[in-house]
Amino acid sequence: MKLTETEVRYVAGLANLNLSDAEVRKFQADLDEILAHIDRLNEIDTSGIEPMAQVLYDTEETATLRADVAVPPLGNPAALANAPQPGGGYFKVPKVIER
Amino acid sequence: MDVSSLTIERVRKGLLGREFSACELAAEALRFAEAENPKTNAYLRLAPERAMAAARRVDEQLARGEDPGPLAGVPVAVKDVILTKGVTTTCGSRLLEHYVPPYDATAIARLEQAGGVILGKTNCDEFAMGSSNENSAYGPVRNPVALDRVPGGSSGGSAAVVAQGTAVVALGSDTGGSIRQPASFCGVVGVTPTYGRVSRYGLTAFASSLDHIGPLGKTVRDTATLLGVIAGRDPSDATSADAPVPDYTAALDGQVKGLKLGLPREYLKDVASESGDLMARGVDVLKKLGCDVREISLPATDSAVACYYIIATAEASSNLARYDGVRYTFRSGSAETLSDMYRNTRGEGFGAECKRRIMLGTYVLSAGYYDAYYLKAQKVRALIARDFANAFQEVDAIVAPVSPFPAFKLGEKVDDPLAMYLSDIYTITGDLAGIPCMSVPCGKTAEGLPVGMQILTRHFDETTMFRLADAFEKAGTA
Numbered sequence: 156m157k158l159t160e161t162e163v164r165y166v167a168g169l170a171n172l173n174l175s176d177a178e179v180r181k182f183q184a185d186l187d188e189i190l191a192h193i194d195r196l197n198e199i200d201t202s203g204i205e206p207m208a209q210v211l212y213d214t215e216e217t218a219t220l221r222a223d224v225a226v227p228p229l230g231n232p233a234a235l236a237n238a239p240q241p242g243g244g245y246f247k248v249p250k251v252i253e254r
Numbered sequence: 255m256d257v258s259s260l261t262i263e264r265v266r267k268g269l270l271g272r273e274f275s276a277c278e279l280a281a282e283a284l285r286f287a288e289a290e291n292p293k294t295n296a297y298l299r300l301a302p303e304r305a306m307a308a309a310r311r312v313d314e315q316l317a318r319g320e321d322p323g324p325l326a327g328v329p330v331a332v333k334d335v336i337l338t339k340g341v342t343t344t345c346g347s348r349l350l351e352h353y354v355p356p357y358d359a360t361a362i363a364r365l366e367q368a369g370g371v372i373l374g375k376t377n378c379d380e381f382a383m384g385s386s387n388e389n390s391a392y393g394p395v396r397n398p399v400a401l402d403r404v405p406g407g408s409s410g411g412s413a414a415v416v417a418q419g420t421a422v423v424a425l426g427s428d429t430g431g432s433i434r435q436p437a438s439f440c441g442v443v444g445v446t447p448t449y450g451r452v453s454r455y456g457l458t459a460f461a462s463s464l465d466h467i468g469p470l471g472k473t474v475r476d477t478a479t480l481l482g483v484i485a486g487r488d489p490s491d492a493t494s495a496d497a498p499v500p501d502y503t504a505a506l507d508g509q510v511k512g513l514k515l516g517l518p519r520e521y522l523k524d525v526a527s528e529s530g531d532l533m534a535r536g537v538d539v540l541k542k543l544g545c546d547v548r549e550i551s552l553p554a555t556d557s558a559v560a561c562y563y564i565i566a567t568a569e570a571s572s573n574l575a576r577y578d579g580v581r582y583t584f585r586s587g588s589a590e591t592l593s594d595m596y597r598n599t600r601g602e603g604f605g606a607e608c609k610r611r612i613m614l615g616t617y618v619l620s621a622g623y624y625d626a627y628y629l630k631a632q633k634v635r636a637l638i639a640r641d642f643a644n645a646f647q648e649v650d651a652i653v654a655p656v657s658p659f660p661a662f663k664l665g666e667k668v669d670d671p672l673a674m675y676l677s678d679i680y681t682i683t684g685d686l687a688g689i690p691c692m693s694v695p696c697g698k699t700a701e702g703l704p705v706g707m708q709i710l711t712r713h714f715d716e717t718t719m720f721r722l723a724d725a726f727e728k729a730g731t732a
Binding site for chain 1: 322351353354356357385389422449450463489490493495496497552556557559560561563564571578579580581582583584585589590591592593594595596597598600601602604609610612613614616617618620626627629630631632633634635636637639671672675676687688713714
C-alpha cells in the first residue's frame with residue numbers, strides 16, 4: 156500500500172466527505188490501484204511542453220465576451236426555491252459560531 | 255402509428271402531409287414510452303405536460319401556415335444532467351432527487367424553439383460518472399438489444415431510448431466517451447461535437463475543460479439535424495465558440511472518394527477479436543467507397559487514461575463542491591454544526607463512484623501533489639492533442655474502434671473501477687483534444703451485440719465527419 160489510511164481520512168476531510176470505516180478501506184485499496192496506474196505518466200518526457208489547461212481555437216481575445224449590459228438576474232424566489240432551508244430571503248445553515 | 259421507427263425526416267413528412275398532428279404523435283409517443291420503459295429503466299421520468307404544450311405550439315404554427323422549425327413535432331429525450339425548467343433534474347443522484355431547475359439549458363431552449371417535443375428525462379450514471387449506467391441512484395438501465403447487458407454510460411438512458419424507439423432522438427453529454435460508448439453498445443449514432451460547439455449553459459458541470467452536449471439518433475442525418483439546431487455561440491457560456499455553424503445535412507452528399515483516412519495502430523492492439531473483425535470489415539467498406547486508408551500513429555495514446563482520470567477527477571472534485579446541503583435540495587438531517595452538515599450531506603448524498611472520483615481529484619490537487627499529477631497530466635494532454643494535430647496534417651479523418659469490446663453483462667465490472675476506467679481508452683482521447691468525434695454502427699457480433707466505429711476529425715470539421723459517417727451508413731455493413 157502506497158496510500159495510508161491516515162492520508163485517505165485527510166483527503167476525505169479536505170473534500171468534506173464523511174466516510175464510513177468500510178469506505179475508507181475500500182477507497183484506500185481503489186485509489187492505491189488507480190494511483191499506481193497513473194504513476195506511468197512519470198515515464199513520459201514532457202520537458203518543454205506547455206500544459207494544456209483548455210481547448211483553444213483561433214479567435215480574437217475578446218471574442219467570447221458578451222456585451223457589458225446588465226440583464227435581469229434569476230431573482231430571489233427562484234434562487235431559493237430548491238433550498239433545503241430558506242428563510243427571510245436567505246439560505247439558512249446551522250450556527251457557525253459557537254457561544 | 256408505429257412511433258418506434260420514426261426519424262426526423264419521417265416526422266416532418268407525416269406532419270406536413272397531415273398524416274398525424276404533433277399532438278397525436280406526442281400522445282402516442284408518451285403512451286409508447288410509458289408502456290416500454292419498464293423493460294429498460296431508460297427514462298427516469300416523462301414530462302407529458304411540457305411535451306403536449308410543445309406539440310400544441312407546433313400544431314398551431316402549422317395551422318397558421320408557418321414553418322414550425324427543423325425539429326417540428328419530433329419526440330426528444332434529454333439526459334438528466336441537462337436542466338429543464340420546471341421538470342425535475344436529478345443527475346442520477348440521490349442528492350438531487352427533488353431538484354427542480356429554475357431555468358432551461360440553452361440546448362433545451364433551442365431545440366424547443368425549433369419545434370422539438372421533450373418527452374422526458376433519461377437515466378444516467380450519477381453526475382455522468384461511469385461507463386455502464388450502473389452508477390445511477392435510480393437503478394441501472396438495461397440494454398434494449400440484450401436486456402442482461404449494460405447500455406454503456408454515462409448517457410446509457412439516452413442511447414437506450416433511441417435504440418428502443420421510445421424517442422426519435424436524444425441529447426446526451428460526453429466528458430470521456432459518455433455519448434459514443436453507449437451509442438456503440440446500443441447500436442445507434444452518437445456525436446460528440448467540437449469542444450465549444452454547443453453551449454453548456456444548463457449542463458450540470460462534471461469536468462469543465464472536457465464536458466460536451468451532443469446528439470444521439472437512429473441515423474447520421476438525424477444527429478446532423480439535431481446538432482445544427484443546438485450548435486452555435488451562446489452569450490451565457492463563455493466557452494461556447496463564435497464559429498459559424500454550417501448546414502450539416504447539406505454535407506450528406508456521399509462525396510467521400512479520395513478522402514484520406516488514418517487508422518491509428520495504437521487503437522487496434524487491445525480490441526476484442528470480434529470487434530476488431532467488424533472494424534476491419536468497416537474499413538473495407540470505406541475503401542470500397544474510394545477512401546484512401548493508411549495506418550497512422552498516435553503515440554501518446556497509452557497515457558490517455560491516466561491523464562484523463564487526473565484532469566477529470568480534479569475538475570469534478572471542484573465542480574461537485576457545490577453540493578454541500580445549502581442550496582440544492584438535500585441536506586443531512588443529522589448535523590449540529592455547519593462543518594458536520596457539509597460532511598454528512600455529502601457522505602449520505604453521493605454514491606460510491608462519485609465519492610471515489612472526488613477523493614482521487616482532491617488527492618491529486620492537494621498540497622505537494624499538484625505538479626506531479628495535475629500539471630503533469632495537462633502536459634500529457636498537450637502531447638495527445640499534438641498527436642492529433644500532426645495526424646490531421648496527413649489525413650482528413652481518423653477511424654478507430656469506440657470500445658475494446660461490445661456491451662458487457664450487468665454487474666460484470668462494477669467491482670473493478672480501474673478495469674472500467676481502462677475501457678474508456680479509445681474515447682477519452684477525443685475529449686482531451688477537444689475534436690469532434692462520433693460513433694456510427696458497424697455491424698453486430700455473432701451474439702447480436704452492436705459494435706460502433708468511431709470517426710474523428712479536425713476542430714470544427716463536423717462536416718467531414720458527418721459526410722463520411724453518412725456514406726458509411728448508407729453503404730451498409732452487412
